[in-house]
Amino acid sequence: MINDTSNWSIDMSAGPIFEQIAKNVHQMLARGALKPGDKLPSARDLASKLRVNANTIVHAYNELEAHGVIEKRRGLGTFIREDAPVDGMKHEMLQQAANAYADEGLQLDASIQEAITALKEVWDVG
Amino acid sequence: MLAKLEHVTKRYVKNEGLRDLTLDFPSGEVVGMLGLNGSGKSTLLKLMAGLLTPTDGHITVFGGKPRTNRAQIVFLGETDVLWPWMTPADAERFMRNLYADFDAKRFTELLDALEVPRRKTKTMSKGERGRLRLAMALARNAKLYLLDEPLAGIDLISREKILSSIVQEWHTDETIVLSTHEVAEAEGLFERAIYLREGRLALDVSAESLREGGKSVVDTFREVLA
Numbered sequence: 045m046i047n048d049t050s051n052w053s054i055d056m057s058a059g060p061i062f063e064q065i066a067k068n069v070h071q072m073l074a075r076g077a078l079k080p081g082d083k084l085p086s087a088r089d090l091a092s093k094l095r096v097n098a099n100t101i102v103h104a105y106n107e108l109e110a111h112g113v114i115e116k117r118r119g120l121g122t123f124i125r126e127d128a129p130v131d132g133m134k135h136e137m138l139q140q141a142a143n144a145y146a147d148e149g150l151q152l153d154a155s156i157q158e159a160i161t162a163l164k165e166v167w168d169v170g
Numbered sequence: 171m172l173a174k175l176e177h178v179t180k181r182y183v184k185n186e187g188l189r190d191l192t193l194d195f196p197s198g199e200v201v202g203m204l205g206l207n208g209s210g211k212s213t214l215l216k217l218m219a220g221l222l223t224p225t226d227g228h229i230t231v232f233g234g235k236p237r238t239n240r241a242q243i244v245f246l247g248e249t250d251v252l253w254p255w256m257t258p259a260d261a262e263r264f265m266r267n268l269y270a271d272f273d274a275k276r277f278t279e280l281l282d283a284l285e286v287p288r289r290k291t292k293t294m295s296k297g298e299r300g301r302l303r304l305a306m307a308l309a310r311n312a313k314l315y316l317l318d319e320p321l322a323g324i325d326l327i328s329r330e331k332i333l334s335s336i337v338q339e340w341h342t343d344e345t346i347v348l349s350t351h352e353v354a355e356a357e358g359l360f361e362r363a364i365y366l367r368e369g370r371l372a373l374d375v376s377a378e379s380l381r382e383g384g385k386s387v388v389d390t391f392r393e394v395l396a
Contacts (some may be wrong), residue, residue, distance in 0.1 A: 054358070059381055092335075092338040096359065097360070115173065
C-alpha cells in the first residue's frame with residue numbers, strides 16, 4: 045500500500061518536501077491505508093520511488109519519530125508505532141483544513157449555516 | 171571542502187564561458203546546476219572534471235588540481251562515446267580497464283534496475299543508450315559525480331529510471347552535480363540549486379528553503395533567469 049506511488053502526492057510549490065512526506069503518512073494513517081505496526085520503506089527506497097533526495101525522507105522520518113508516529117527498530121527498519129495517535133488523527137486533520145475554510149467564511153461575514161450549506165453543495169458534487 | 175572554485179573565468183575565442191565564479195562544494199550534497207543554453211553549465215562541469223583549464227582563477231578538487239585527481243572524479247558528458255558494436259558486457263570490460271574504482275557487481279545491478287537490454291548499442295534507442303551510459307558512470311566508486319545533462323533528449327520513462335537510480339546509488343558522503351533542463355522532473359533530488367546566467371552566478375540557494383517560501387526550484391528558475 046505505502047509502496048504504491050499513487051498514495052503519495054508531492055507538490056514542489058507547496059512547501060518543503062519533508063513536511064509533505066510527513067503529511068502524506070498522517071493522511072494514510074487517518075484513512076486507514078496505513079495501520080499501527082506497518083513497516084515503512086527504507087528512506088533510500090522511498091526516495092528512489094518518489095525521485096526525491098534520500099536526506100529529505102530521513103528528515104521526514106525524524107519528524108514523524110519526534111511526534112510519536114513512527115519508530116525505528118534496530119536492524120529491522122521503520123514502523124508505525126503501535127500507540128500512534130491514529131484515533132484523533134482524521135479529526136485533527138479535518139479541523140486543520142476547516143480552519144482555513146472558517147477564516148474565509150468569517151471574512152465574508154457568513155453564518156455557520158451558510159458555510160455548511162456551501163460545503164454540502166460542493167461535497168455532493170465531488 | 172570537496173571542491174572549490176575561486177574567481178574562475180573561462181574565456182573561449184569568441185564568447186565568455188564563465189565569468190568570475192566563486193563556489194564551494196562540500197562533500198555529500200546533491201546539487202542542481204541550472205541555466206539556459208549557453209549559461210556555462212557544461213563549461214563549469216568540464217572545468218571541475220579537469221577536461222578544461224580556467225583562463226583565470228583557481229579550481230581545487232580533493233585539495234589538488236582537477237586534472238591530477240581525474241581518477242577520483244566521474245564525469246558523464248553530453249557526447250555519446252559508445253561504439254555501435256559495444257554491448258553492455260563490452261562496456262564493462264572497457265570501464266574495468268580504464269578505472270580502478272569500477273565496480274562490476276554494481277554495474278550489473280544498475281543494468282538490471284535501469285532495464286538496459288543486453289545487446290549492441292547500435293540497436294538501442296537513445297533512452298536505452300542514456301541508461302547504459304548512466305550505469306557506466308554510477309558503477310564507479312567515486313566521491314564526486316559530475317553529470318552533464320543525463321536526461322537530455324531521452325524519453326520520459328528513461329528519465330524517471332535514471333533519476334530513481336541516481337537516488338538509489340547516492341551515498342551520503344558523495345557529491346553529485348547534475349546539470350539539466352528538466353528542472354521540474356529532477357528538482358526533488360536537489361538539496362541545493364545553483365543558477366547560472368551568461369556565465370555568472372545568478373543564485374545559489376537551498377532547495378528546501380526555497381520551498382519553505384512556497385516556491386519550487388522551477389518557479390525560481392523563471393524568476394531568476396527569465
